[in-house]
Amino acid sequence: MKRFALLLGGPLLATEALRARLQGYRLLAADSGGRHALALGLPLELWLGDFDSSPPWLQQILPAPKEVLPRDKDVTDGEALVRKALDLGAEAMLLLGALGGRLDHTLAHLELAFSLAALGVQVELSDGLTRAFPLLPGSHTFPLEAGAPFSLLPFPEATLGVEGARWNLPPAPLKATTLTLENRALGPIRVRVEAGRAVLYLF
Structure with missing residues (x-):
């Protein structure tokens, strides 16, 4: 590559x-x-x-x-x-x-x-x-360590969900919200973007 x-x-x-x-x-x-x-x-x-x-x-x-x-x-x-x-x-x-x-x-x-x-x-x-990743529709896996902080931001709107986190989220439409800020990984996380665009921010 x-x-x-x-x-x-x-x-x-x-x-x-x-x-x-x-x-x-x-x-x-x-x-x-x-x-x-x-x-x-x-x-x-x-x-x-x-x-x-x-x-x-x-x-x-x-x-x-x-x-x-x-x-x-x-x-x-x-x-x-x-x-x-x-x-x-x-x-x-x-x-x-x-x-x-x-x-x-x-x-x-x-x-x-x-x-x-x-x-x-x-x-x-x-x-x-800090690191940021653009997320388009699809399934995205990130090998985070337990306790690693992260935020997900709809950009500007997205239907997305996350698994493997302290606060999991089933796929939901999000727009102009802080709902998905400052989460914690339990280990590798899986983010599914069903529609729209989002940013994963690691800090």
Whole structure:
């Protein structure tokens, strides 16, 4: 499987666990996401963007092949990087720096994640500490440890259910609700989305 890790502009906690996980991933960065490669101490295959948010000192010390984009364009550097990864044959994408920071970018990253999932790409978003997964209709199993906290969010509405949790839920239509926030896993959980879209958030 062709696995890509995309370094985006949001906050990212560069942990040893994340460094170890990235072994076997092809690493690409969008503009200011290049700073995360420096923090991780990992080489970039490609650094793409208009570089309006990457200071000169970073561009001088970070060795990476660059693809410079115009500042006036119809997509963000992050979306351009997602498209580049698709062109390179990505089958799984880990979007790092995709959560937190600017709300507009976080929401846009979630929408991009759903579009990737619809193409059959395995996708996860993370800030190095928390993780999010887009869920389309179907059955989804996650190997969580007992006691692990999680939330399910209809995005913006979904008919969904969950098993293997402290508070199980039979499939129910949900919209604009906090009913499925802050649950606890008893072990692996099974989420069934019968209609709509949802986000699984691990924290």
